[in-house]
Amino acid sequence: MLLYKLWRSFIKEILLLKRDIGGIVIIFVMPLLLIVTITLIQDSTFKNLEGSKIPIIFIDNDKSEVSKNIKGELENSKTFQLLTNFNEKSAQDAVFSGDYQMAIVIPENLTKDLNSNIDSKVQTIVSSFGLENDSVKTKIEAPKAKEIHLYFDPATNAGFKNSVMNSVNKMVFEIENKKIYKAFQDQLGTTENLDENKNLISFKEITPKKGEMDVMPNSVQHNVPAWTLFAIFFIVVPLSINLVKEKSQGTSVRARISPTPYFVHILGKTFTYLIICIIQFLLMVAVGIYLFPYMDLPAFDVSGKMFQLVTVTLFAGLAAIGFGVLLGTIADTQEQSAPFGATSVVVLAAIGGIWVPVFLMPEFMQTVAKFSPMNWGLNAYYDIILRNSGIGGIAKELVFLFLFYLATVAISIFYERKQNAV
Template identity: 85%
Template sequence: MLLYKLWRSFIKETLLLKRDIGGIVIIFVMPLLLIVTITLIQDSTFKNMEGSKIPIIFIDNDKSEISESIKKQLENSKTFELLTDFNEKSAEKAVFGGDYQMAIVIPNNLTKDINTNIESKVQAIVSSFGLETDSSAIKQNISKAKDIRLYFDPATNISFKNNVMNAVNKMVFEIENKKIYKAFQDQLGTTEDLKNNSLIAFKEITPKKGNRDVLPNSVQHNVPAWALFAIFFIVVPLSINLVKEKSQGTSVRARISPTPYFIHILGKTFTYLIICVIQFLLMVAVGIYLFPYMDLPQFDVTGKMLPLIIVTVFAGLAAIGFGVLLGTVADTQEQSAPFGATSVVVLAAIGGIWVPVFLMPEFMQAIAKFSPMNWGLNAYYDIILRNSGIGGIAKEIIFLFLFYIAMVAISLLYERKQNAV
């Protein structure tokens, strides 16, 4: 009997949705347009960065060995296009005015002063071995460190600044090391070539599929992220329907009918859960079949479809629970619609859809741990990028289900309190 009532409730919700074809189209089409647009932008930006160079101003006041070496390494990096027709004053004005991202100014006598410093320090070390040297001459030859001046556009991203400064520091460090080796070679009078080879190297270990490295791409990040955003966006139509039922008296008839009110909620849950799964399948279909025709990587779900759908079901439950609560508490569509849309965007921001959680401030990272979107996103990433099974995502699934139970329980208690005589 309860199953029959649940079925009738499901039919009722389906008929209500059929009356709003425009809303249903938006539910399905909007996420597809979003995922295609965002993925194209991110992927094309990545490709453009690979094929284009950033123009920066390079001013060489040294015009000697070290400045030439720095210039050559910058040109060989395939990242920068060096502009040399500036003096320091005009470069400062151009960069601070936003015309260029940055300027690098090599100081006068950089090569000469570094050579003098290295020679003096090497002589001091050699003298500590018992060899005679003029200590007063050593002290006189040591000069202050030279500054390579870097000008950045005030609007430049901090990570870009740090990357450039680290790259310049590495170049200067390598040049100094080579000169120190050469100075020791000259002081000791050895004819053996002391090559300055690095004793430590970095090797990235990536997951493998057979003999092939599995490298993350924009599609693997965007499909689950925006599928999750679409799933939670059903909060808006679900809450609006609940508010309509209250304003039209449908909820009153549901309460006085012999069917328990929780059956009414379960009917909505099953209806919108089917919508969530369809949304996800459409997003996956776009990633598998459409993206390759748009010169984007294909979304690979080989052997992962079942756990992905399981995550989708529980993420859908969490979204439905939130929508039920919002529709129960709100009195008008003017309250539920804007609040629902805004809250989904906020949850997406907190959950790591817009910005990765590890880039957030510590306080926001702590808040992200309580976001249902973050649980869902981590579960998707565990399956797609970390090759986890059901056991690896059990915690996130439990959290999502408990969130649904909590939201529905609060809704039922609120509804009962509001209608208590």
């Protein structure tokens, strides 16, 4: 008997949705338009992070060993495209007018003066220990330190500036160290053949792999789960509106006087909107797999991950449904539920990392983000897509989403009983 009542409640929800074709179109079509538009806009940014080169001006007034080493390091970094047909004045004008983000100017005689400076310091140190080679007795006067000029566009991000300056400092430091080491060898007459270019400590980045290929996040891997969550939580709007309609049209009164418990009506809504969430998810995945490659975007890879992704979708759908039921139960008019529902979803998306990655937020907002159910869902999707986690690896996020559903539904039932207590 209970199953029959649940079935009838499910049919009632389907009939309500059929009367609002416009709302159905919005909850299916709007997320598809958003995912395509935002992914196309963001793809160039992700490609910059993945290896597209930034044009910068490089002026070599030294034309010797040190400047060639710096130029080679910049070219091998796969980050910069070097433009060399400038002088310092034209480079400064081009950068300060915003045509280019930065310019690097290597001063004249940099290599010569660096060698002289190092030879002078090394000779002084060796002489202090009485170990200088007999063939080298003349004291070398150290020249003044040289400056490499870096010009930045005033609108350039401070993080980019710091990154470039740290990279240039590192290159110069390594060059100086190698030259100092070579100068000591020469002064002490060492003939041992040592590899000057070999670092004693090096860094190796380890990333998740699929076969022999590195698995790196891209615009599609961010936007498909992010906008799937946004679509799922946007069902709060039609769900809350339908609950308000039931109250205004007297449907809720008939439901209360019927022998069917109120939680059965909520379960009927839950099953109905869970189906909608799954359809939304499948449409988003289909766009990522089949449409994006035709738009010169990376394809969305779900191989071996579909079960886990659907599981997260179900639990995220439960959280969204619980929130919609709570809002529809508390609101008295559609004018209250619709704007508040839409605004709250946008706010949850903003603090949950849908719009801006959480790690870019201020520390206080990073703490706030931990309380957004969208952030729980997004972290679970990321764990599956980028970290190859199984159900056990996302259990915490699934528990949070389910508890959120139980809490909102429990509050709704308590509020409904209190409001209609005689």
